[in-house]
Amino acid sequence: MPLAVGVIETLGFPPVLAAADAMVKSAEVTLVYYGLAESARFLVAVRGQVAEVKRAVEAGIEACEQAQGDGGQLITHYIVPNPPENVESVLPIHFTKKSEPFRVF
Incomplete structure (x- = not known):
């Protein structure tokens, strides 16, 4: 079954930490990526069923x-309901050895 991906980008670390915490506590999703984009911009990505x-x-x-x-703020957010395999193979939205033990579906 295809899994959606949801991404939030913030300016500053406290907002991305708060977002990541709320995301995994509010729904059955797995955090698959966290990283620094540029200029104090942070990304967090989760995977799970679309809803x-x-x-x-x-x-x-x-x-x-x-x-x-x-000064922290939400920059943008996006949901991809069914990313194709070629997107999953190139972008860091796949399950890794670190995220696999926490997979909830």
Whole structure:
């Protein structure tokens, strides 16, 4: 069954931490990627069923907005309901040895 991917990009570390925490606590998703994009911009990506990813991204956005003190902010977010295999093989949205033990589906 195809799995969706949801991504949130923030400016600053506290908002991405709050978003990641809220995402994995609010829905049955697995955090598959976290990284520094550029210029203090951070990304967090989760995978799961489409409805779960939508719920996780909504919770992550809300948590990010609450943690925006001292210049941190939500930059953007996006959900891909069914990424094709070639996208999964190139972009860092696949399950890794680190994320596989936490896979919830």
